[in-house]
Amino acid sequence: MKHIAESTVRRLSLYLRFLEQSRREGKDTISSGDLAGLGGTTSAQVRKDLSFFGSFGTRGLGYSVSALSRRIREILGLEREWRVVIIGAGKIGAALAQYRGFADRGYRIVGIYDVAPARIGVSLDGITVRDQKELEGDAARLKPEIALLAVPPTAAQTLVERAAKAGIRGILNFAPAQIHAPAGVEVRHVDMALELEILSYALTNARKK
Amino acid sequence: MKHIAESTVRRLSLYLRFLEQSRREGKDTISSGDLAGLGGTTSAQVRKDLSFFGSFGTRGLGYSVSALSRRIREILGLEREWRVVIIGAGKIGAALAQYRGFADRGYRIVGIYDVAPARIGVSLDGITVRDQKELEGDAARLKPEIALLAVPPTAAQTLVERAAKAGIRGILNFAPAQIHAPAGVEVRHVDMALELEILSYALTNARKK
DNA sequence: CTCTGTGAACATCTTCACAGCT
DNA sequence: AGCTGTGAAGATGTTCACAGAG
Known part of the structure; x- marks a missing residue:
């Protein structure tokens, strides 16, 4: 492909939200113009986006709201x-656990890890926090695929490597740090700062429009 | 301009981080190639980015590490x-409060608001949570400029409007909701899902590279 | 007549390549 | 010689506009 x-x-993901909302509102079909209106783009953009995957x-x-939802979920x-x-x-990890x-x-959250003894053993949203050192050992049992990385920036790179060794193929990094992705691992950033x-x-530069 | x-x-913001890191490492000057290496772009991109704002x-x-840092901070x-x-x-708001x-x-966090009686009056990172209804009334005293919006998606639009009335001009929205920005208000999204x-x-589509 | 699907036109962003300071 | 600053070329993404299906 x-x-x-x-x-x-990114827009596909938004369209899916609007489709689910439309489904709740009982709509059976939706036009590209409607989807565009909900998402702040144009109908041509919607059609072009969808056209990459078929018609x-x-x-x-x-x-069809349901057929298109299903197709986008599949994509x-x-x-x-x-x-x-x-x-x-920490605070961010804990917030993610219950999001x-x-x-x-x-x-599905299958494990939570930390280094701080004070946090290890605590239960967050029904899952007991374990020592970061156990990550690789737990891998066979938990089969994790994605990691949400919410550690201090200085620790991020080390943990990306440890995650890769545990078989994790995708990482969503919340630390404000540039990290080098090991081969075969996809890294994305959520950088609030x-x-x-x-x-x-x-x-600051508001009068340019 | x-x-x-x-x-x-976005890249400027990254360059600033690298510059601060370089400063801590004692470097006085840095080339576009060095900056590019840290950030995963090319030297031409770095120079082009900077060229929009002067030379x-x-x-x-x-x-000069210090001069460029200062200039980017200004920009x-x-x-x-x-x-x-x-x-x-909630969990996310609380995590933001101490980030x-x-x-x-x-x-500088000057106020925290919620609707839930259980949360109002609680102190988060030294700031007492107040009722959302007080937002507009507090505005004269607190002079808020930016809001971090961490509420359920259904409540987001209403609070954007309330924030606008309180004189807020920029909103960083953490709710997975498309919101309509009132005139003169800049809205950005951090959408973890x-x-x-x-x-x-x-x-899912990993063999395309 | 409405709304999709899509090439072609257009706009935007990135990379190239080199002249020009230091 | 080394590295910036920048037009020009190239690549990528968006919008237009219309043929064609229902």
């Missing part, structure tokens, strides 16, 4: 359950 | 203190 732009995948619409009518890999571990049981948005989408800086840039 | 791409601003390098030598609006309120004192990365960059979906897309 041709390479798909990240911006397209699932009906001319003159629009898209994004949401038809299966993902086994996720949280590395770092509803993950469970709702089939991401950076987003806030982009926001203050926008506020 | 010409319009600057968001990707450029601060010395040919044959590179950039991003980090030379001043920003007054920030957190709306939503070091914000304080380090001059973002969405990032995780982009990750699972990448893992």
Whole structure:
């Protein structure tokens, strides 16, 4: 398959939300224009995004809400359950452990790890925090696929490598650190401080529009 | 000034981190190639990014670490203190309240709000959580400029409007909800579930590279 | 007549390549 | 010689506009 732009995948994920909302509202079909209105893009953009994966619409009518939802879930890999571990049981790790948005989408937290003795043994959202050293050893039992990395920036790189050894193939990094991804491991960043800086840039330079 | 791409601003923010790291390591000057290496781009990209704002390098030598840091802080609006309120004192709001990365960059938390009686009156990181209803009334005293919105998706839109009435001009939204920004208010999103979906897309479609 | 699917036009962002300081 | 600053070329992403299906 041709390479798909990240911006397209991001919008697909948004479309899925709108589709689920539409389903709750009892709609059976939805047009590219409707989807665009909900998401702040254009109908052409919606159609182009979907066209990369096939043609699932009906001319003159629009898209079947349920069929398109199913197809997008399939494209994004949401038809299966993902086994996720949280590395770092500080405030952010703890918040992630109970975040509803993950469970709702089939991401199942199977383990939580930390280094601090004070945190090890504590139960977070029904899961006992274990020592980071156990990560590799636990791998055979837990079969983790994705890690949410919520540790101090200085520890991030080491833990990425440990996660890779535990067989983890995808990492969502919350630490404000640039990390080198081992081969075969996909790393994405959620960088709150950076987003806030982009926001203050926008506020500081607000009369350019 | 010409319009600057968001990707450029994002990289600027990264360059600043590398510059601060270089400063700690005692470096006085740094070349575009060095900066590129740390950030995973190219030297041409670094020079182009900086060129939008002027020319601060010395040919044959590179950039002064301290001068460039200062200039980027200025561009991003980090030379001043920003007054920030957190709306939503659940797990995520609480984690944001104590997040070091914000304080380090001059973002000062001046208030925390929630609706739940159980949370109102509690102290988080030295700040007492107040009723959301007080937001507008507190505005004259607190002069908030930025809000971190960490509430359930259904409540997000209402609170954006309340924040706008309190004089807030920038909102960093953590709720997985598409929100309509009132005029003059800049809204950015940190959407963890969405990032995780982009990750699972990448893992599901991993043999395309 | 409505709404999709898609090449072609356009706009934006990145990389190249080199002139010009130091 | 080393490294910046920048037009020009190239790549990538978005919008237009219309043929064609229902």
